[in-house]
Amino acid sequence: MPPSRAAWRQKAGVILLVVLTGYAVLNLTWQGLIARPDVPEKDSITLHEARIAQLNPLLPASKEVGYVTTVENSEIFPAEQTFRNVEFLAQYVLTQYTLAPRIVRNNPDKPLVVGNFIDGPPAPGFLEKHRLVVLKDFGDGLVLYRREPKP
Amino acid sequence: MILFAASLLVSSAIGILLTFLLRPSLKGGAAALLVLRLVAGSGLGLGLTSCLYFICLSLGLSRFVPALDLLLCLLLGIAAYVLFRRNAPAADAPSPAPGKPSLLKITLAGVFGLELIASVVSFVFAFLKEPHGRWDAWFIWNMHARFIYRGGDHWRDAFASGLDWSQWDYPLLLPLSVVRSWNYMGGEEGLVPALLALVFTLLTIGLLVAALASLKGWVPGYLAAMVLMGTPFFVFMGASQFADIPFSFFMLTTLVMLLTGVREGEDHSAGPLILAGIAAGLCAWTKNEGLLFLAIAAGCLFLAGLAGGGLRIALRRIGPFLAGSLPILLIILYFRTSLAPASYLTASFTLPALAEKLFAWERYAETARAFFIMGLSFTQGLVDISKGMTIHPGSVSILLLIGYLVLAGVQIEQRDRTGIGQAAAILALMAAGYFFIYVVTPLNLSYHLATSLNRLFLQLWPGVIFLFFMAAATPGEGQAKGAGPEVLPQPTKSRPLPGKKDRNAKEGK
Secondary structure, three states: OOHHHHHHHHHHHHHHHHHHHHHHHHHHHHHHHHHHHHOOOOOHHHHHHHHHHHHHHHOOOOOEEEEEEOOOHHHHHHHHHOOOOOHHHHHHHHHHHHHOOOEEOOOOOOOEEEEEOOOOOOOOOHHHHOOEEEEEEEEOOEEEEEEOOOO | OHHHHHHHHHHHHHHHHHHHHHOHHHHOOOHHHHHHHHHHHHHHHHHHHHHHHHHHHHOOOHHHHHHHHHHHHHHHHHHHHHHHHHOHHHHOOOOOOOOOOOHHHHHHHHHHHHHHHHHHHHHHHHHHHOOOOOHHHHHHHHHHHHHHHHHHHHHHHHHHOOOHHHOOOOOOHHHHHHHHHHHHHOOOOOOHHHHHHHHHHHHHHHHHHHHHHHHOOHHHHHHHHHHHHOOHHHHHHHHOOOOHHHHHHHHHHHHHHHHHHHHOOOOOOHHHHHHHHHHHHHHHHHOOHHHHHHHHHHHHHHHHHHHHHOHHHHHHHHHHHHHHHHHHHHHHHHHHHHOOOOOHHHHOOOHHHHHHHHOOHHHHHHHHHHHHHHHHHHHHOOOOOOOOOOOOOOOOOHHHHHHHHHHHOEOOOHHHHHHHHHHHHHHHHHHHHHHHHHHHOOOOHHHHHHHHHHHHHHHHHHHHHHHHHHHEOOOOOOOOOOOOOOOOOOOOOOOOOOOHHHHHHHOOO
């Protein structure tokens, strides 16, 4: 290839790169800019944290607590792995994220149990089956339960 | 925030001083080499101070970490000063007069600057939308940081908590970097993970520019950085506070140092190879797949030495590399044997199950299909699970690099052939390793591919871009005096000028 032709092709390559990368970079910034007014003042995780953090004064510093939500505990992980519902897992994980270093067990078998019902109440009879008694209802689907000992 | 800046400053100083000790030939004042030292050193410093933090944490000395960091900084500073004084005559040697930069270089520098600002703005937008990062950030990395920091003297309990879904076998570079900053600040500051994510994102861009500028020239350096910044998934993942961007930084550092080591010849390769070993070790301290990378990099280095010069050369190359990675490997070994639970990839491992998957050809077909689609599309971002994987290359993807190569052609310097071949083999073997991990994964294959393959490709992406521009021809370099690569160190009393023959060959003498 003659040198001059090679140089022109190299310059064409540079122009191609500059134009396409420039478009990609500016497009990303533009998309962020136009989406900005629709972004809520507080993100969902900050809101969830503030909501769950209300439990802190009532929980012992290092003990384990249980967890219940709208669906059976055994459904939380499979629902995410089959992409049917990722919200239940996200809510459980964020509860753990907020309450760390306490351990939040994905079952109702602890003396204190966090109830997280953003997506609605559990099935009828669920609470009775697990002998859960309301210790404090914080509203907005957040309840702290005490688990009654077996009779 | 001042204390956060102090924590960053100290870690950066440690890494930069280490590069002075291990690569004194970089002491020339050339801008590219200076930026390379600052960028690579800052990242390595962050990784090494997280290792130091882990040692202190294990010994119950975490409250003394700032003092120990400063002490290490001081010791390295003294050692670097002594070395500098010893080589002082070389520092006085006249530097080549800087030539007038070409119009192309100035133009690209301007475009690069604008794109960098736009990328930072995009990062900030993504951060404002999700200040806690995305799924894995609070599912794994920041979760671990919180447990360790809030756990106080009982920080080990989290690893035995049975919360396997949070992957407690994952190594601790990122969580401990966050915890270290909180330790400096005296409290849990929510901004720290995002700021560290920004730092690693910028360091990766900076490393790409500086490495190419020092090895080949500023023009390919700017072009490479533009490709990386034009990858929406890169900025998105950076703001997501995942470990994949720090991992890609250490992977790129390893490749750059390996290539530098090969280029500098047998007499001067020890320093870069030690730095490469440290960076590869930090890969393994960042993510589990780093162990695969470390093994592949060591294997390729050894085999390339064996093929190029026999066993003696192979050992001379692998020795410094392993010396750099060994201390970090010992930390990982301690972490794995004393703290970490079994990985989900190996916990249910049985030979019959492995054999069954290895001979299930439909798994190869599904993985190969995903590799093809994602290989063309990963630069654009997350997979829409409801639609499955679809081809969507966008304006920046591997196709753009191929298009550029068709136009500009290939231009590989003779002295870089071995290094580029070695680095290409490492990246290809990493991709092959990922492929087989998917084939034998105990998870649902479709789920595993859809939720992680794009991130694994992104880990390799800065390295691919780096190698691509090391191999591709670029205009402008060498046309204007001083506009070309600034890789050659000044001659020293104790060290002969390396690469003189190569420089002459390059300049057409």
